[in-house]
Amino acid sequence: MRGSAVRADVWLSDVGAFVRTDVESYLASHPEDRYPDVLVERLRQLGVFGATVPVEYGGSDRPAPEVARLGYELASGWQSLAALTGTHLKLCGQLLRHGTEQQRRTWLPLMARGERVFARAYHEQGVADPAALRSTAALHGGTGRLSGHKSWVTNARHADRIVAVVRSGDAVIGVVTDPRRPGVEIGAELPRPGMLGVSLTEVTYRDYEFDPDTEVIGGPGHDLTDALRGYDVTSYVARALGSADAVYACALRFVRKSVHGRPAEARGAIGLRIGELATRRAAMHAVWQCLQQPAAGNHPPLAPGAAKVFTTATLQELVRAAALLCGGTGYAGPLPALGRHYRDALALPIIGTPNDTLLSLIGERELAGEDA
Numbered sequence: 001m002r003g004s005a006v007r008a009d010v011w012l013s014d015v016g017a018f019v020r021t022d023v024e025s026y027l028a029s030h031p032e033d034r035y036p037d038v039l040v041e042r043l044r045q046l047g048v049f050g051a052t053v054p055v056e057y058g059g060s061d062r063p064a065p066e067v068a069r070l071g072y073e074l075a076s077g078w079q080s081l082a083a084l085t086g087t088h089l090k091l092c093g094q095l096l097r098h099g100t101e102q103q104r105r106t107w108l109p110l111m112a113r114g115e116r117v118f119a120r121a122y123h124e125q126g127v128a129d130p131a132a133l134r135s136t137a138a139l140h141g142g143t144g145r146l147s148g149h150k151s152w153v154t155n156a157r158h159a160d161r162i163v164a165v166v167r168s169g170d171a172v173i174g175v176v177t178d179p180r181r182p183g184v185e186i187g188a189e190l191p192r193p194g195m196l197g198v199s200l201t202e203v204t205y206r207d208y209e210f211d212p213d214t215e216v217i218g219g220p221g222h223d224l225t226d227a228l229r230g231y232d233v234t235s236y237v238a239r240a241l242g243s244a245d246a247v248y249a250c251a252l253r254f255v256r257k258s259v260h261g262r263p264a265e266a267r268g269a270i271g272l273r274i275g276e277l278a279t280r281r282a283a284m285h286a287v288w289q290c291l292q293q294p295a296a297g298n299h300p301p302l303a304p305g306a307a308k309v310f311t312t313a314t315l316q317e318l319v320r321a322a323a324l325l326c327g328g329t330g331y332a333g334p335l336p337a338l339g340r341h342y343r344d345a346l347a348l349p350i351i352g353t354p355n356d357t358l359l360s361l362i363g364e365r366e367l368a369g370e371d372a
């Protein structure tokens with residue numbers, strides 16, 4: 001039985017209050033590219049790091065819609081917090097599904113309390129198929145050795161452990177690595193337009209030694225790439241929605257204050273653009289609702305991938321239109337959140353599975369199917 005200590009509505013409203021007070025005031029007074037220790041500490045206190053961990057391992061075992069709502073709330077304030085916690089929560093799920101009972105008992109309570117925050121090192125530039133990963137782990141006597149290079153790892157610099165997803169013979173395994181041990185090099189901060197504050201770096205392993213009995217997750221029969229599908233894709237939809245609602249509210253507040261006193265034709269044009277923003281936002285919400293419900297009647301089912309493509313692409317259009325509407329004030333002035341959402345939104349169609357890849361998978365499936 002699921003047994004969250006704090007009721008969902010209370011917990012989510014606490015997270016929402018944290019976003020609107022702590023996160024907003026933090027961003028108003030700190031450089032965006034600094035690691036937000038104080039906010040991470042508050043996330044620990046709010047029990048965010050244990051949201052996907054079963055109660056018996058010290059977590060609150062929130063159901064998927066609540067975890068998605070968590071991503072929504074955090075993203076409405078700062079996408080970087082949703083990225084940091086999202087990766088950790090996915091890894092809690094992977095340990096639960098693919099770890100041994102001993103690993104679950106060792107790691108999950110620490111992960112649930114946020115005493116060990118996990119990052120994931122999977123992607124290698126230009127490698128789409130896990131079987132083609134260049135990073136490998138091998139056994140030498142009773143010791144494992146890991147070598148390879150990972151191109152982008154969110155939170156590598158501050159994470160307590162990094163799960164490196166690598167090839168070992170024919171299998172794809174995860175190795176729980178300690179970035180402070182010899183054989184791991186965390187690269188320099190990668191230059192980027194958004195998703196700041198939480199580090200994004202390359203990670204290189206050179207003959208990193210690990211214990212194959214306790215530090216390997218998965219192996220034959222386990223698909224460690226499962227987190228790239230299902231919930232993972234859905235989580236980006238929730239995050240896009242969080243940004244869209246925040247941007248819409250910001251633009252509407254600005255326009256309501258500034259529209260009076262403008263000539264009639266300007267009011268008409270502004271009204272039209274607000275109508276466009278409201279329509280895009282409503283469509284994103286409709287897609288989200290659709291994703292929660294099974295397909296019915298003559299409607300085609302909505303694949304999570306299609307929902308990610310639609311919402312993350314629509315978010316970009318929405319943020320661009322909002323920035324136009326807010327003019328110079330939105331670009332350089334008292335609405336810094338708009339610029340941040342604008343820059344952060346660029347990453348969403350790329351991360352996880354890129355939108356184009358999802359589209360070609362959907363297209364392939366459509367082509368292979370029967371005529372409607």
Ligand SMILES: Cc1cc2nc3c(=O)[nH]c(=O)nc-3n(C[C@H](O)[C@H](O)[C@H](O)COP(=O)(O)OP(=O)(O)OC[C@H]3O[C@@H](n4cnc5c(N)ncnc54)[C@H](O)[C@@H]3O)c2cc1C
Pocket residue numbers: 087120121122123124125126127128152153154155195200347350351352353354355356357358360361
């Ligand atoms: C901000 C950020 C944070 C990230 N954090 C992490 C992390 O914590 N851990 C981690 O492991 N990775 C992370 N990544 C990596 C991220 O998941 C990859 O960048 C993403 O999966 C895309 O891989 P790629 O960049 O190699 O793109 P590529 O595979 O090189 O694709 C580039 C483009 O080519 C086209 N394309 C490629 N394949 C296809 C196809 N089959 N069909 C149609 N079009 C195609 C698409 O237009 C695609 O966008 C992060 C990336 C970013 C930007």
